[in-house]
Amino acid sequence: MKKQYGFFIDADRCIGCFTCAMACKNQNRLEPGIKWREVHPLDEAIYPHRDRAFYSLACNHCERPCCIEACPVSAYSKREKDGVVVHDQQKCIGCKNCVRSCPFGAPEYNPELNKAEKCSLCYQRLDAGLTPACAQGCPTRALQVVELSALDDADLLHYPPGFPAAKKLNPSVRFRSPRQPRIIRRKA
Numbered sequence: 001m002k003k004q005y006g007f008f009i010d011a012d013r014c015i016g017c018f019t020c021a022m023a024c025k026n027q028n029r030l031e032p033g034i035k036w037r038e039v040h041p042l043d044e045a046i047y048p049h050r051d052r053a054f055y056s057l058a059c060n061h062c063e064r065p066c067c068i069e070a071c072p073v074s075a076y077s078k079r080e081k082d083g084v085v086v087h088d089q090q091k092c093i094g095c096k097n098c099v100r101s102c103p104f105g106a107p108e109y110n111p112e113l114n115k116a117e118k119c120s121l122c123y124q125r126l127d128a129g130l131t132p133a134c135a136q137g138c139p140t141r142a143l144q145v146v147e148l149s150a151l152d153d154a155d156l157l158h159y160p161p162g163f164p165a166a167k168k169l170n171p172s173v174r175f176r177s178p179r180q181p182r183i184i185r186r187k188a
């Protein structure tokens, strides 16, 4: 199996603090309104409790990325050495084909630049032996960057409720479900 980096999202640990999303914006100097990572509260239909639970999501660096196929100027590429899907802004012509094609909503269109952009898995940090900024910033280790083949994913989910089951793409992400709140009943 080829080396493939991906995200482990441990919703059991996530406290919805948005530090991962802010660390991403800070690391990549993202303009106002542009988000490469978003922390999504789970819908009440999926998590019907007064407590809230969250998935922190970005580009999934898919095994078979449709953004690569959709782009007419080959602005997307997948790194052979670790499976990271990189977007080259120099090549991008802002046609939004990738934005429309990605079932996970990962590429963002930047109207100021007339370019698309997305999570790069901080490949420059990976190349320097550093942890990507989002995972580095997470205070609870709810978000981790992992080598998928080294992950014991026996009790993890690939397509949990609320996450698009785009199996053809094989997104490089695994989830642990949020815990069910403890119900404490008063004694009669």
Ligand code: SF4
Pocket: 058, 059, 060, 061, 062, 065, 066, 067, 068, 085, 102, 103, 104, 105, 106, 107, 118, 169
């Ligand atoms: S999540 Fe979307 S943008 Fe990211 S690699 Fe997959 S298809 Fe491409």
Ligand code: SF4
Pocket: 013, 014, 015, 016, 017, 018, 019, 020, 021, 039, 054, 056, 137, 138, 139, 140, 141, 142, 143
């Ligand atoms: S930093 Fe960690 S705990 Fe906070 S929202 Fe992101 S994943 Fe959840």
